[in-house]
Amino acid sequence: MRLVLQRVKGAEVKVEGQTVGKVGKGLVVFLGVKNGDGEGDAKYLAEKVAKLRVFEDTSGKFNLSIMDVGGEVLVVSQFTLYGDCRKGRRPSFTQASPPEEAIKLYQRFVALLQERGLRVETGVFGSRMLVEIQNQGPVTFVLES
Secondary structure, X not given: OEEEEEEEEEEEEEEOOEEEEEEOOEEEEEEXXXXXXXXXXXXXXXXXXXXXOOEEOOOOOEEEOHHHHOOEEEEEEOHHHHOEOOOOOOOEOOOXXXXXXXXXXXXXXXXXXXXXXXXXXXXXXXXXXXXXXXXXXXXXXXXXX
């Protein structure tokens, strides 16, 4: 699994003009699932996201996690994180897990974050979404299992 994590002041995801997920201070997680990923990958990344210290303390240092600051998480599926652009002019998505398999790990990742007490909002898996992000910092990280 691969994810792009952004620290945000706020974020919102819309499908067909309707808001389906919205968060205030917290994190936006774009999540891609590749062939062969499993439960262990979801657990590893959920734990990492919950405890990664990307929020500043009173000294301005990254010492606080999303759990420490009581933030929210918006998780958006993004198979294009496994787009291979090395050859030709059109990305290849052969590494991306098929949707019927990817959705299970996507949902499991969300559930694992919720089990840690985090408020989690989501996009709609497999939909065309409009994601509006107020990236704070900007702070962006790429994580892989």
